[in-house]
Amino acid sequence: MFKKILLASDGSEYSIRACEKAVELAKCQPDAKVTILYVVDGTAAKADATYHWNASDLDRSRREKLEISERKLTEAEVDYSIKILHGDPGPTIVKHANDERHDLVIIGSRGLNSLQEMVLGSVSHKVAKRTDCPVLIVK
Secondary structure (H helix, E strand, O other), X not given: OOOEEEEEOOOOHHHHHHHHHHHHHHHHOOOOEXXXXXXXXXXXXXXXXXXXXXXXXXXXXXXXXXXXXXXXXXXXXXXXXXXXXXXXXXXXXXXXXXXXXXXXXXXXXXXXXXXXXXXXXXXXXXXXXXXXXXXXXXX
């Protein structure tokens, strides 16, 4: 049913829970593949650049946010890949999900930046409203 699953992740507690649901669903479909999508927004990119000396440290820092999700998918023997994109998280997730024709998007109900979500509206809400496929929002 859901062969092409997009897991939007930022390393937060909610995205780790979303990963657990992605694992459960992927295990139900033998040929399912999960794409972990991490979106670097402009604000985060500037802050990251301030704390890291070079590009390899910066890339490593971003990959570390996805380590728990990677480990869970590996342990469950689920086929997965990682995609890192730059842009505003909501529209970037929507564009990728629609362009790549994913069967399902799984996203946490809250991310690392709860203040921005309260001011601008939840990323998960934007994704749910604008994607062409079903969206599972995990609390």
